[in-house]
Amino acid sequence: xxxxxxxxxxxxxxxxxxxxxxxxxxxxxxxxxxxxxxxxxxxxxxxxxxxxxxxxxxxxxxxxxxxxxxxxxxxxxxxxxxxxxxxxxxxxxxxxxxxxxxxxxxxxxxxxxxxxx
Numbered sequence: 001x002x003x004x005x006x007x008x009x010x011x012x013x014x015x016x017x018x019x020x021x022x023x024x025x026x027x028x029x030x031x032x033x034x035x036x037x038x039x040x041x042x043x044x045x046x047x048x049x050x051x052x053x054x055x056x057x058x059x060x061x062x063x064x065x066x067x068x069x070x071x072x073x074x075x076x077x078x079x080x081x082x083x084x085x086x087x088x089x090x091x092x093x094x095x096x097x098x099x100x101x102x103x104x105x106x107x108x109x110x111x112x113x114x115x116x117x
Contacts, residue, residue: 022089023108025051025072031113036088039103043094045072045087047113053087059100071097075105 023034034045041058048054048069056066074084075092088094094102 021091021108022075022083022086023110024086026085028087028110029113033111033113034087035109035111036094036102036105037107037109038094038105041102043102055096058102068098073097076101 028034028047030047030049032047034047036043036045038058043055043057043060046054046067051071052069053072054067054069056068060066060068072087073095074082075086075089075094076082077092082095083089083092088105088108090105090108093104
């Protein structure tokens with residue numbers, strides 16, 4: 001039986017990752033807000049201390065667990081490859097620490113701590 005052909009080679013994914021509109025974890029500070037608009041939902045994420053985030057919206061609202069304190073594993077192209085150094089990237093899906101994976105990210109908004117009205 002022939003092996004299936006995959007849409008992305010590792011080289012193609014690496015090249016694409018350099019061009020992504022992305023928000024890196026190390027660019028954020030405690031108190032910053034990120035709003036992530038996916039194909040199916042909107043998530044509001046507040047950056048906490050030591051890799052923790054407080055998340056509302058989307059799955060968390062539908063399950064009645066908002067706001068939930070969790071980690072962010074990173075973003076995925078839809079398979080098992082995870083870009084762990086980012087919180088969000090347009091065109092990828094966000095994976096939370098509780099294993100919830102969003103639909104494809106369409107837009108990202110960042111509100112630095114103190115910038116909200």
